[in-house]
Amino acid sequence: MSENLPGIQETRELLKKKKIVIAGVGETEQGKIPDKSSFHFLSEASKLAIEDAGIKKDDVDGLVTAFSLVEHTFMHCTTFADYFGMNPRFFSSVAVGGATAVWMVAEAAMAIASGQSEVVLCVRGDNTLSGISSSGMLALIREMCHAEFEFPYGLTTPGGYALAAQRYLHDWGARREHLAAVAVTMRKHAADKENAMNKDPLSIEDVMGSRVIAEPLTKYDCSIISDGGAAFIVTTEDKAKELGITNNLAYLWGMGQGYSHQYLTTLENLDQIYNAVERSGQKAFNTAGIEPRDVDIAFLYDCFTITVLLELEGLGFVPKGEGGAFALEGRMEIGKDLPVNTHGGLLSQAHLGAMHHVVEATLQLRGDAGARQVEDPEVAVVHGNGGIVSAHSTVVLGNQPIN
Amino acid sequence: MSEEKKEYNKPLPEFRPETKPFWEAAREHRLVIPRSRETGEFFFYPRALSPGGDMSDDIEWVESEGRGKVWTFSIHHMGPSKAYKGEPPYVVALIEMEEGVKMMSNVVDVDPKDVSIGMDVQVCFDDVTDEVTLPKFKPAG
Numbered sequence: 001m002s003e004n005l006p007g008i009q010e011t012r013e014l015l016k017k018k019k020i021v022i023a024g025v026g027e028t029e030q031g032k033i034p035d036k037s038s039f040h041f042l043s044e045a046s047k048l049a050i051e052d053a054g055i056k057k058d059d060v061d062g063l064v065t066a067f068s069l070v071e072h073t074f075m076h077c078t079t080f081a082d083y084f085g086m087n088p089r090f091f092s093s094v095a096v097g098g099a100t101a102v103w104m105v106a107e108a109a110m111a112i113a114s115g116q117s118e119v120v121l122c123v124r125g126d127n128t129l130s131g132i133s134s135s136g137m138l139a140l141i142r143e144m145c146h147a148e149f150e151f152p153y154g155l156t157t158p159g160g161y162a163l164a165a166q167r168y169l170h171d172w173g174a175r176r177e178h179l180a181a182v183a184v185t186m187r188k189h190a191a192d193k194e195n196a197m198n199k200d201p202l203s204i205e206d207v208m209g210s211r212v213i214a215e216p217l218t219k220y221d222c223s224i225i226s227d228g229g230a231a232f233i234v235t236t237e238d239k240a241k242e243l244g245i246t247n248n249l250a251y252l253w254g255m256g257q258g259y260s261h262q263y264l265t266t267l268e269n270l271d272q273i274y275n276a277v278e279r280s281g282q283k284a285f286n287t288a289g290i291e292p293r294d295v296d297i298a299f300l301y302d303c304f305t306i307t308v309l310l311e312l313e314g315l316g317f318v319p320k321g322e323g324g325a326f327a328l329e330g331r332m333e334i335g336k337d338l339p340v341n342t343h344g345g346l347l348s349q350a351h352l353g354a355m356h357h358v359v360e361a362t363l364q365l366r367g368d369a370g371a372r373q374v375e376d377p378e379v380a381v382v383h384g385n386g387g388i389v390s391a392h393s394t395v396v397l398g399n400q401p402i403n
Numbered sequence: 404m405s406e407e408k409k410e411y412n413k414p415l416p417e418f419r420p421e422t423k424p425f426w427e428a429a430r431e432h433r434l435v436i437p438r439s440r441e442t443g444e445f446f447f448y449p450r451a452l453s454p455g456g457d458m459s460d461d462i463e464w465v466e467s468e469g470r471g472k473v474w475t476f477s478i479h480h481m482g483p484s485k486a487y488k489g490e491p492p493y494v495v496a497l498i499e500m501e502e503g504v505k506m507m508s509n510v511v512d513v514d515p516k517d518v519s520i521g522m523d524v525q526v527c528f529d530d531v532t533d534e535v536t537l538p539k540f541k542p543a544g
Binding site: 134137138141142146147148149150151152153154155156158159162163164165166167170211212213214215216217263264265266267268 | 413414415416417418419422447448474475476477478479480481482483484485487493495496497505506507508509520535537539
């Protein structure tokens with residue numbers, strides 16, 4: 001691990017001094033819920049997180065939102081501030097695709113560390129499943145890939161990930177079932193999550209035999225689409241005490257980002273993706289003062305099965321090319337080497353970017369994960385990925401203050 | 404132009420000032436790739452300034468032989484819009500050009516099952532509308 005990344009020591013000192021925490025979480029019902037709007041979900045999730053923290057709405061003085069795929073707004077954060085009825089002194093909309101929720105934690109932390117805010121509500125909600133039109137779906141891929149030099153060739157979002165997957169299988173001699181194993185583990189975990197959409201058991205054969213979407217990916221290699229909202233409250237340990245918050249706190253130990261490309265056209269090789277994941281992870285790990293082996297639970301963005309393998313390897317949990325075997329041996333399951341996405345992830349629980357990954361990491365560290373509870377986890381990693389394995393963000397969270 | 408071409412409903416590129424020379428050449432069935440005159444380095448997709456450290460706006464369009472290899476590909480069984488409904492699976496690929504840049508395209512004139520990574524391909528041109536010609540690739544030789 002490189003010790004010379006700029007900013008590590010400064011960030012470490014800042015996090016030690018400020019003791020940034022996630023003090024409350026909320027998630028609404030997830031599924032197909034056609035009678036609720038995007039802003040309804042945002043409001044409901046916010047309320048739940050505020051109630052979970054046991055604070056008042058007026059205690060919140062900062063707001064971080066993201067975007068909606070259904071209700072497009074010019075200024076999402078202030079549109080929601082108006083709708084929800086709040087007057088934040090710090091507000092920001094984060095929009096880095098699937099890396100968004102993870103970076104919301106960092107955005108809130110930086111605002112708090114620089115005195116812009118003390119209690120930040122971070123929230124996402126959308127009625128993607130019920131509300132998105134076919135033209136909206138088309139706009140999504142058009143905006144993610146290059147509208148002029150990629151889109152006219154009929155690229156789809158699964159297709160973009162399939163291009164990465166095909167190359168991955170080629171470079172490492174990996175097999176189709178290595179990808180499928182990721183979906184199987186996520187489904188196993190979703191079975192114990194009350195608020196999960198897909199809980200029926202899934203086998204490797206089920207995944208491989210499901211409808212082909214974009215070879216080598218089939219239906220169950222792809223995440224689900226859902227309606228719902230989720231939120232979390234970021235503050236400091238001191239402020240949490242002052243507000244009388246009684247939840248166990250999840251402490252922020254480190255954060256980092258890594259950029260690879262926006263358009264696959266400019267991707268040189270798979271290493272470019274690995275390097276972006278690694279940079280993101282290293283910055284977070286080095287700030288936290290930990291190694292990958294110190295991590296008890298990992299929440300890895302799983303928009304497609306291939307994404308998880310690239311992240312496992314890029315973050316240094318397993319050597320490159322060995323993520324598939326790790327998945328196939330069931331080593332990402334609860335009770336095994338490195339429990340991954342104990343809530344079922346985007347592949348089986350629900351899709352709201354990495355919001356649920358952050359929420360579940362917090363619940364696990366608090367010891368509030370119920371039937372899914374991993375035994376005494378002390379360190380969690382959450383990794384988000386936006387675009388087509390393009391933009392990465394990582395946070396390390398602990399159940400104690402960073403030391 | 405045939406009736407069929409007038410009914411082309413799939414996504415079409417909208418040209419920008421800096422990409423227009425690419426599409427104009429494609430209409431003439433020529434593949435051109437931009438290169439910085441300052442560094443002599445090719446880049447793709449076309450930009451107004453070279454994406455290299457030179458940031459040069461002195462860009463030349465170099466005619467390509469159109470030869471490359473499949474770097475990766477995916478047989479799409481579902482297209483992004485209704486216009487693809489009922490169509491047979493098609494190949495979306497990233498082609499590594501001899502010039503060193505990559506281009507996304509379709510590999511055509513071949514059974515998708517026979518496409519593989521490393522396969523030699525050659526550009527061909529698909530006049531999808533009166534205004535737009537898409538460079539595509541077919542097996543070489």
